[in-house]
Amino acid sequence: MDRENSDTPKPFIKKLKTANYNYIYDVHSNELIRVTPLIYDIIDEIAENNADQVVEKYKSKYEPNDIRESFASIKKAHTEHNYFSFHRPEIFSGFSSEYDVKYMLDSGLSQLILELSTRCNQSCKYCSVSGRYSQNGKQDMPPHIAKKAVDFFVERIAVNRKETTPAVTFYGGEVLKRFDLLKEVVEWTKSKGVFQKYRFSLTTNGTLLTDEIIAYFVENNISILLSLDGPKKIHNRFRVFRNGKGTFDAIMKNLERIQQYSRDYFLNLISFNTVITPPYDFDAVIDFFFASEFLSPLKHKVRINFVDAYETSFFRDFQLEGEKKNLRKEFTKLRNRYKEALINGTHEELTVENSLFLQDFYAIVRRPLETLPRQYPPKGSCIPGQRRLFVNTQGKFYMCEKVGSNYEIGNVDGGIDYKRIYNFYREYDRFFSDCKDCWALRLCTKCFNNIRQGERFDEVRKKELCKSMLRNIEENFVIYCEIMESKPDAFKFFENVKIT
Secondary structure: HHHOOOHHHOOOOOEEEOOOOEEEEEEEOOOOEEHHHHHHHHHHHOOOHHHHHHHHHHHOOOOOHHHHHHHHHHHHHHHHHHHOOOEEEOOOOOOOOOOHHHHHOOOOOEEEEEEEEEEOOOOOOOOOOOHHOOOOOOOOOOOOHHHHHHHHHHHHHHOOOOOOOOOOEEOOOOOHHHHHHHHHHHHHHHHHHOOOOOEEEEEEEOOOHHHHHHHHHHOOOOOEEEOOOHHHHHHHHHOOOOOOHHHHHHHHHHHHHHHHHHHHHHHHHHEEEEEEEEOOOHHHHHHHHHHHOOHHHHHHHHEEOOOOOOOOOOHHHHHHHOHHHHHHHHHHHHHHHHHHHHHHHHHHHOOOOHHHHHHHHHHHHHOOOOOOEEEEEEOOOOOOOOOOOOEOOOOEEEOOOOOHOOEEEOOOOOEOHHHHHHHHHHHHHHHHHHHHHOOOOOOOOOHHHHHEEEEEHHHHHHHHHHHHHHHHHHHHHHHHHHHHHHHHOOOHHHHHHHOO
C-alpha cells in the first residue's frame, strides 16, 4: 500500500539516537543514515509541501533558513533518490496455490529429523518433550517407519543446491534409548547411494553414552548436541534422573571418555545445548565454559535456549514468575559486554554473548541494501518441512521439532499435505498483515512456534512477541551505531561468517 495519497502520510522510518548522534533507519532502502538534529526533528513533516508551516512549527528551536535548507534536502532525497518513502508493502508469502508449495518442497528438503523414541531416562523439571509435561506417552519409532521417512527425504533432497550435504538428525525423548535403530537408519541412509556424504547428528542428554556408542559415532562422524546447562550446581537444579539425582557427574564422565577416545572428534563434533533457567546466573555459565581447561576449546559451540512458559507450568510450579523480569536486565548487561568486546577486538573470547547476539547483529550488518518491493513475506517463517522435516514416532510429519506434535503436515504413507501448508501460509499472511506498518519488518525473526497455542495462531502471544522483538531490535540497532562510532571496522569479521 502506497501512503503518498493518504491524508496523513508518514515516511517509513525509525528514528534512533546514541549519546553523540542521530540516525534514521529508512525501511524502504534498508539504509541507516546519520542526520543532523534538525533533520531528525523535522523528518516526519516530509509530506508537508509548505515549508513555511514547517518553519513556523520549529522556529523556536532552529533558525528559519536552516529549517528551509534541511527541509529542501529531505525533499530532494525523497523525490530524486526515493529515500523516506511512504510505501508500505502487502504482506504475502509468495505462494499463490498449493502447487507452488509442492514445487518448492518436492525439490528442496534439507534436513530430516527422526523422533526415535519419546522415552527418556531423565525427568527434567522444565522439559516439555518428556517427563511431567509429555502428552506422547512412551513410544518408539518402528524401523519400517524410519526407513520410509528416509526414502521420502532422499527423493526430495535439495539436489539443485551446490555442495549439498543432506542432514539426518536423531531426536527424542532420549535417542540413545534406540541406539539400535539409530545404527539401522545410518546404514539404510548410506545404502541409498544418491549422495556420497550425509551429515548425521543427534540431540542427547549424554548420560547413556558407552564405549560402543562413542566408537560408532567417531567412526561415522556423527555430531552430538549435548544438553549441559552449566556448572554442577546449576545443571543439577533441574536436569535430573527419574530418581531425582542430578545428571552432571555422569555427563562429565562421558565427555572425558569421548576426549580420551578421540581428541579430534571431541573438538570438532561436540556442541552444547544450554537451557538458561532462573534464578539467572549467566556469569556462572560463562565461567564454566570459558574458564574450564577441559571445556574452553568448545566455548564457541554453546547454544543458548530458554524454558517455554507456554508449553510448561515450570515458572508457576517453582514460584519463579517474578524471575522472568530479571532476564531483560541480564540481556542488557550481556549486550553491553558484547559491544565492548567488539570495540576492543576481543569478541572471539566470548561464549554466551556470541550465542545470544551474533545472529541478531549479523542480520543488521549484512542486511541487503535493496528497496522494499510491493509485496513482502512475513520475515522469520521458514517453509514448513523444507529446512527441517520432523517425523514423530508414528510417522507423522511436522514443520520442525520445536512445534512438537502440533500442526501435522503429512505422514510417511501419504506424503506432504501441500494444501494444508498452503492454507497455513494464507492464515500466516492474514495474521501478520499489520506487519506492513512495522519499521522492523525487514529485521524480524518471528516464528510460528512463538505465536501459537497448540495449532492455532494466538493474538496474545503475538502482541507479547512483537513488543519484545521491537524492543530488542531497537536496542541492537542503537548498540550497532555505538560500535560503529567507536570502531568502524568492528564487524569486518562477518565477511567470513555464514549463518543460515
